[in-house]
Amino acid sequence: MRQSWWKLLSVVLVVYAIVVGMLVPLKPNLISVSPRTGELGQRVTVEVVGYNTNFLGDKAAPAAGAMQAWLRAGEGLSLAASEVKVIDDRRASLTFDLPGFLPDPEAEKQTLSIIVNNETDGAFVDPVGFSVRQKNPAASKALAEAPWRATAIQKGQLSATPHMTFPFRGHLAETIRNTYFHVSLWFAMMFVFIAGCVYAVKYLRRSGKASDELPGVVSLRDKADYWSVAFTSVGMLYGILGLVTGAMWAKYTWGSYWSWDIKQFTTLIALLIYAGYFVLRASFPDPEQRARLGAAYNIFAFVCLIPLIYILPRLSGNSLHPGAAGNPAFGGEDMDNTMRTVFYPIIIGWTLFGFWMAAVSYRIRVLREGVE
CATH class of the missing domain: 2.60.40.10 (Immunoglobulins)
Known part of the structure; x- marks a missing residue:
């Protein structure tokens, strides 16, 4: 139980944010x-x-x-x-x-x-x-x-x-509650992708080193590969959920699910690059080659992610998203203290829940490979 406290915390935070985020009324x-x-x-x-x-x-x-x-x-x-x-x-x-x-x-x-x-x-x-x-x-x-x-x-x-109450923001009206899901999923996705990239670097640092692990026991190098795949898989899931919730939000505020807004476009490119990671791994039957090339590609995908999601949209003056043209995405006019009492906890909750899902995925992969 002592080792699982953070799992319980993730569930509590997500449930708290969903309940409070949906039930607290908007300011008149x-x-x-x-x-x-x-x-x-x-x-x-x-x-x-x-x-x-x-x-x-x-x-x-x-x-x-x-x-x-x-x-x-x-x-x-x-x-x-x-x-x-x-x-x-x-x-x-x-x-x-x-x-x-x-x-x-x-x-x-x-x-x-x-x-x-x-x-x-x-x-x-x-x-x-x-x-x-x-x-x-x-x-x-x-x-x-x-x-x-x-x-x-x-x-x-x-x-x-x-x-x-939560703030009333003009045409956003009740859809402002989607901030707790759409935006928080992107933040959690970034933290999970960072973890996947870190383990990809660990794998490459251990590549070429002599392994003194016992037969039938997963090596430290393979552990790094399994963890990298697990975190990247969860990050991809969060990215897809973020894209879907964003499209739903766009329908009610912009009039269409997809308007080729610069941030929609660059986010789609970033997720397609990460989708290439799984295609690449599926293309090589040799485990060593698959893991090595996958780790290198994972680092490349993360390097592409930062400018695509955070830099290019800010340089564009035509984006409908907050934060375009160098403006801060969240300021006093975008989120008040009542929203922060829900927004920050659900970011932590989604992140911890993502780490939990990655841990489950890691164990499944270890069992699938026939090791303990």
């Missing part, structure tokens, strides 16, 4: 705003539709659920809604008396964030909520900012979300 937000444009100096009523919202608030304490809304133009600059009419938990109308000027006298147009707050949902933001165009700028910045500062959001006025 707006999925529809109409209209999204208005004229300065006019009164405008905006109809909004929420997602996972409770605009009516706590029915046991209606006063606690009073809904507020603002148009935010910048730090310390926001316009409070003059009237908020709640239709139901998901629908509301927000009325704003737009000032005659934008807070920036030089701006011709500005996109204002819509901030909604109540104690039941907490505060949430639609970053591209409403746009206004300025025809005649104010004579001074102080004059332009005055109405925006008069109703600005005060410290402590916004409520925190009362329970754990």
Whole structure:
């Protein structure tokens, strides 16, 4: 049992991540705003539709659920809604008396964030909520900012979300949960492929050395070969699962399973290169030659993997994936702390589970070769 604790841990982490990742709700937000444009100096009523919202608030304490809304133009600059009419938990109308000027006298147009707050949902933001165009700028910045500062959001006025939620990321919506499977499988695949490459190097370092192993006992050199094949097999499995989950995600966010995005294309090439590893091994009946050439090819495949998956997509400015054109794949806008409580554990879980599968594959291969 002491030697198997990490196997149990892998199962616990994966099950925990699946349960929490699928059951924790998304943070409330707006999925529809109409209209999204208005004229300065006019009164405008905006109809909004929420997602996972409770605009009516706590029915046991209606006063606690009073809904507020603002148009935010910048730090310390926001316009409070003059009237908020709640239709139901998901629908509301927000009325704003737009000032005659934008807070920036030089701006011709500005996109204002819509901030909604109540104690039941907490505060949430639609970053591209409403746009206004300025025809005649104010004579001074102080004059332009005055109405925006008069109703600005005060410290402590916004409520925190009362329970754990995952972030709402626009068109991703509920598919953001696939981060715990698609992305984590790629990370685990990399760790498993690294292990396979390490054992390939170990095999080549031991090649040509005289073996003093007893007959019927697997040699250290053969152990390295068996482990290399086992880890590479699991890595290939994770890669295929990552490709499949990515295609499913693409269908719901990009409109098609396969769009020949640069990262889709380079990942497919990388997996085809690794598929060549198994074809190569199957082509040589001699165990010594098969193991030696397979180890060399395994190292070559891993060297190709890094630029294909991590470098080339970042150099491309046309990728739909996060991280293109040198942008970091995960930042504060992509993953918050609540997602990290699931994302990091499932990476560890998939990695440990992959090592467990590799250990089983290794033992099967040893038995198949007729050794103990």
